[in-house]
Amino acid sequence: MGFPRAYAEFTNPEDDTEVYRLDLTWLTSRWECIFGAGCPGIYADAPENGCxxxxxxxxxxxxxxxxxxxxxxxxxxxxxxxxxxxxxxxxxxxxxxxxxxxxxxxxxxxxxxxxxxxxxxxxxxxxxxxxxxxxxxxxxxxxxxxxxxxxxxLPIRRQFREVERTDGTNYTEVSIGEYSRDGWGPGGHDLDWYCTANTEAHHGREPVYVNNKPELVALMGKKGYQLLKQYCEEFESRRGTLLRHPADPAD
Structure with missing residues (x-):
């Protein structure tokens, strides 16, 4: 929590009253669910239960x-x-x-x-x-x-926020990002382990926006996902090591 992230915004192509706000640092990370493949669970006394x-x-x-x-x-x-x-x-x-x-x-x-x-x-x-x-x-x-x-x-997080522009008009901000420890509320800090912040779960062959395409399409529609994909690909081509997710392995 608390590290610098890169974001992109665009209007929902299917609803112009909404603006998507994408956490590019998370969506291009190499996180992958490791349940049943080394996941120690969120509580040390129940390792087989995952989350x-x-x-x-x-x-x-x-x-x-x-x-x-x-x-x-x-x-x-x-x-x-x-x-x-x-x-x-x-x-x-x-x-x-x-x-x-x-x-x-x-x-x-x-x-x-x-x-x-x-x-x-x-x-x-x-x-x-x-x-x-x-x-x-x-x-x-x-x-x-x-x-x-x-x-x-989980651990993709969609949140809604009403935003008022300086001209008095409003829009709904729909953020697509990481369900980090703080998403669990105060109890998140009591978890013995949590996947998004640990390197063990950041060895996926493909980035989140590719590996979790079905979930993202379900959250934002096909047209929204296509734009998300374009922004993520552009970010990957430019970022180098800047604004990389800190749990990701080094190239």
Missing amino acids: CTLGAHFADADDEKRVKKAVKQLTPDLWEHYKEGKKRGWVELEDDDTVSPGEEPDRKTRVVDGACIFHNSKDFPGGYGCALHHLANKQGRHFHETKPDVCWQ
Whole structure:
């Protein structure tokens, strides 16, 4: 956190009331998810859980509805906690001690045996990791169609901000960047390990904007992604070592 970054901005080609703000330093970094390939997890006492330890908060009702549709398609051979989920449900409310006074608690996936209810253990025959991820693979779909928004987006972060110009007009700034430790709130500093800031997860063969194209297209549309790609390619051709992500390996 706190290192210099390069940004680019352009108007959303499909909505002129929005302006995309791209974190080029992050999008051209060599981060790649290493779950199941050396990821030590966010907590030292639960290394096999990756970042699935806390369960997933739903972004909104549509997010939960989409996941619900996917859950109906899960079978015992894909989901280790199938019986538990069917019997007692797979949604819970966040803990009361994390909710500010006057606010409603968020709905989230249940935590069972120390991790999200959809997390399969390493010895489960149906496959280690997210059951919803395995469902997408089995059906030939991308996992952004089956997993909660926060899960398939992480560690890409999309944020919205209303901006007033000096002439009194307004636009919505849509930032596309890195979900760094501070994105987790104050508790992010208590994580024992987190992938975006560590070199172990920055050895991808392709940069984030290429390797995570399906997620970026889902977040900003095909036309928006094409412009993002052009800005990233231009930045890569010019940057040298300047404004490189500090977790990236040296050339």
